[in-house]
Amino acid sequence: MSAPVSNPNVGEIAVKSTVLLIAALLCFAPFLFQDVRALEVAARICVFIVLVASYDLLIGYTGIVSFAHTMFFGFGAYGAAILLRQMGPGWDAVILGGLAGVLVSLVVATAIGLLSLRVKAIFFAMITLAAASVALVLASQLSHFTGGEDGITYRAPDLFKPAFKLMTGDDGKVMRIFGVKLNGKLAAYYFVFVTCLILFFVMLRVVGSPLGTVLKAIRENEARAEAIGYRVVAYRTFVFCLSAAIASLAGTVYAVWLKYTGPDTALSFAIMIDILLMVVIGGMGTMWGAVIGAVLMVIAQYYLRDLMGVAADATANIPLLPELLNPDRWLFWLGIIFILLVYFFPKGIVGTITQKGVRG
Amino acid sequence: MENLSQILGRFGGVYLLPVGLALGAFVLIGAPASWATLTIAGLSMGMMVFLMASGLSLIFGLMDVLNFGHSAFISFGAFVAATVLSALSGWVGADSVFLNSMALVFALLAATSFGLAAGWFFETVIIRPVYHDHLRQILITMGALIVSEQIILALWGGTPITVLRPHFLEGAIILGNVSVEVYRLFAFALGLVAFIGLYLVLNRSRIGLLVRAGVENREMVESLGFRIDRLFIGVFMVGSALAAVGGAMWAGYETLITPALGGEMMIVVFIVVIIGGLGSIEGTLLGAIMVGLTANYVGFLAPKLALASNMILMTIILLWRPNGLRPAVK
Numbered sequence: 001m002s003a004p005v006s007n008p009n010v011g012e013i014a015v016k017s018t019v020l021l022i023a024a025l026l027c028f029a030p031f032l033f034q035d036v037r038a039l040e041v042a043a044r045i046c047v048f049i050v051l052v053a054s055y056d057l058l059i060g061y062t063g064i065v066s067f068a069h070t071m072f073f074g075f076g077a078y079g080a081a082i083l084l085r086q087m088g089p090g091w092d093a094v095i096l097g098g099l100a101g102v103l104v105s106l107v108v109a110t111a112i113g114l115l116s117l118r119v120k121a122i123f124f125a126m127i128t129l130a131a132a133s134v135a136l137v138l139a140s141q142l143s144h145f146t147g148g149e150d151g152i153t154y155r156a157p158d159l160f161k162p163a164f165k166l167m168t169g170d171d172g173k174v175m176r177i178f179g180v181k182l183n184g185k186l187a188a189y190y191f192v193f194v195t196c197l198i199l200f201f202v203m204l205r206v207v208g209s210p211l212g213t214v215l216k217a218i219r220e221n222e223a224r225a226e227a228i229g230y231r232v233v234a235y236r237t238f239v240f241c242l243s244a245a246i247a248s249l250a251g252t253v254y255a256v257w258l259k260y261t262g263p264d265t266a267l268s269f270a271i272m273i274d275i276l277l278m279v280v281i282g283g284m285g286t287m288w289g290a291v292i293g294a295v296l297m298v299i300a301q302y303y304l305r306d307l308m309g310v311a312a313d314a315t316a317n318i319p320l321l322p323e324l325l326n327p328d329r330w331l332f333w334l335g336i337i338f339i340l341l342v343y344f345f346p347k348g349i350v351g352t353i354t355q356k357g358v359r360g
Numbered sequence: 361m362e363n364l365s366q367i368l369g370r371f372g373g374v375y376l377l378p379v380g381l382a383l384g385a386f387v388l389i390g391a392p393a394s395w396a397t398l399t400i401a402g403l404s405m406g407m408m409v410f411l412m413a414s415g416l417s418l419i420f421g422l423m424d425v426l427n428f429g430h431s432a433f434i435s436f437g438a439f440v441a442a443t444v445l446s447a448l449s450g451w452v453g454a455d456s457v458f459l460n461s462m463a464l465v466f467a468l469l470a471a472t473s474f475g476l477a478a479g480w481f482f483e484t485v486i487i488r489p490v491y492h493d494h495l496r497q498i499l500i501t502m503g504a505l506i507v508s509e510q511i512i513l514a515l516w517g518g519t520p521i522t523v524l525r526p527h528f529l530e531g532a533i534i535l536g537n538v539s540v541e542v543y544r545l546f547a548f549a550l551g552l553v554a555f556i557g558l559y560l561v562l563n564r565s566r567i568g569l570l571v572r573a574g575v576e577n578r579e580m581v582e583s584l585g586f587r588i589d590r591l592f593i594g595v596f597m598v599g600s601a602l603a604a605v606g607g608a609m610w611a612g613y614e615t616l617i618t619p620a621l622g623g624e625m626m627i628v629v630f631i632v633v634i635i636g637g638l639g640s641i642e643g644t645l646l647g648a649i650m651v652g653l654t655a656n657y658v659g660f661l662a663p664k665l666a667l668a669s670n671m672i673l674m675t676i677i678l679l680w681r682p683n684g685l686r687p688a689v690k
């Protein structure tokens with residue numbers, strides 16, 4: 001599948017340098033793009049890179065399709081949200097909430113895994129879909145606990161308040177570096193960035209370890225992996241739990257950043273579709289693909305809709321076309337792109353580029 | 361213990377489960393009248409779900425294709441039927457049973473023919489290129505589902521649509537102190553007719569023989585000179601049409617439909633197919649009836665549990681029979 005590490009080809013170098021560039025841009029995002037929306041986009045990209053990479057552990061590396069990934073994301077987000085609401089803003093609430101989310105995710109993932117990973121892959125996909133929808137319904141029904149459809153708003157720890165001063169200048173005002181205020185917003189962004197970076201490196205390590213090789217072996221030939229002596233069900237359940245735990249942590253981070261958790265931001269099926277699109281667009285079976293897919297999709301989400309609104313206004317006289325170009329219908333176009341990608345570039349952007357380099 | 365299971369097996373084995381469920385519920389509910397109402401509601405819901413699920417199960421059994429876009433046919437069926445009924449609103453509201461039933465027939469025919477056409481399109485354009493590749497199948501049908509949902513939103517808008525019911529299906533029959541909605545009886549009858557039709561075609565006709573042989577061993581049927589790919593398209597079209605009819609019936613049952621209908625039903629359909637075992641009509645019927653009955657009984661006995669009831673039922677059955685109750689695919 002992938003080229004040997006010893007002689008990196010042109011494509012691989014291109015991919016890796018792009019990823020490095022993205023990492024650098026994200027690292028200095030608050031200084032490079034000084035408006036609120038851009039920082040929102042950057043934080044969302046960070047969280048989704050982790051979320052998509054953890055999903056890629058399942059779909060790309062081990063070859064199992066789960067539709068419950070947002071459920072685990074939601075567990076983490078709701079864990080932090082509920083505790084931040086109940087216990088007031090503080091680090092204890094964030095840590096306890098994160099741990100609770102991870103714990104619930106692990107229990108549910110183990111249950112689903114042991115129940116259904118031994119049978120056909122397709123069963124697993126169906127069961128996770130059913131579980132995820134039950135979780136979504138439960139979240140909107142248990143409204144005294146989860147805030148129902150409205151979700152929960154709460155305050156983040158004091159360090160992340162926009163009014164918090166990280167450093168004060170001589171005049172007692174907040175200090176600025178290159179015109180950027182060193183306030184709580186900046187601290188919050190770097191909290192998101194650093195946590196996501198750590199989680200991403202953990203996954204890179206897992207993928208590069210012997211464990212990662214076993215996972216690939218299971219994907220390529222389950223019977224042979226079993227015959228060599230690897231317990232396929234145990235490995236699959238383990239990786240399912242691992243990716244669930246990482247998704248849950250990503251959810252906690254996102255909940256702390258947004259200061260709001262609701263079905264739309266943490267649990268809805270739309271997020272699952274986003275993750276699927278990101279994985280497929282970026283390329284399955286490579287961590288770099290997750291980075292590129294997440295970046296492209298999030299930017300498209302924020303900026304493509306504006307473009308579509310312009311296009312819809314421009315075609316207002318033609319029947320049906322404005323309906324389809326309506327910014328709300330942007331999933332229609334993404335769906336078509338998705339189908340075409342699965343047909344013609346099943347390896348995604350990164351996979352295709354890397355392969356090109358090998359041939360050339 | 362051995363003897364007991366043998367006796368149970370002789371009297372129908374797993375087919376006794378709905379009966380046992382109904383008896384258990386009878387004891388728990390206590391009031392015969394409400395029990396009867398709930399049972400009839402459960403059975404008719406089960407039959408409608410059976411219509412939706414049978415196609416999915418058959419397609420998987422024969423073609424080894426799991427169509428995640430199946431729910432698109434359900435929603436399209438519902439919306440096409442609703443549109444036809446509202447276009448024929450004069451007939452629907454008329455006092456003549458003939459005009460009423462003509463409107464209904466037209467609505468169901470529209471849903472069926474749409475299902476057939478969309479099924480053909482889906483099979484040839486979307487799924488044909490990715491046979492034997494489960495991962496890409498799941499992804500592609502999921503993509504097709506996204507696109508279809510967006511098309512429904514673009515065509516019919518996001519607001520709920522009221523579905524007109526033909527006049528003669530309104531109201532209820534009173535038997536003793538049990539009131540039975542006519543629409544439910546009709547849904548039950550239609551589902552039963554579909555089941556008997558499918559059963560006879562699959563078990564008593566030459567085409568059914570080929571389909572069953574194809575489920576068992578595709579290569580062998582091909583090597584005997586039968587065009588199994590044509591059979592595939594046929595099964596796919598019929599399965600999609602059944603889903604569309606099921607969606608149309610469900611639309612009349614709910615009377616208020618939104619584009620989210622397909623997605624909501626899809627979960628139920630999946631659970632039914634998993635419980636019943638993939639690939640068999642009998643298993644699907646069994647699963648559908650179990651889900652319909654459980655949903656209604658639990659909704660009455662413990663409304664708070666109603667949401668999770670299907671999930672709990674599925675978990676219990678999977679723990680007992682990991683491949684479902686009556687799988688056709690080994």
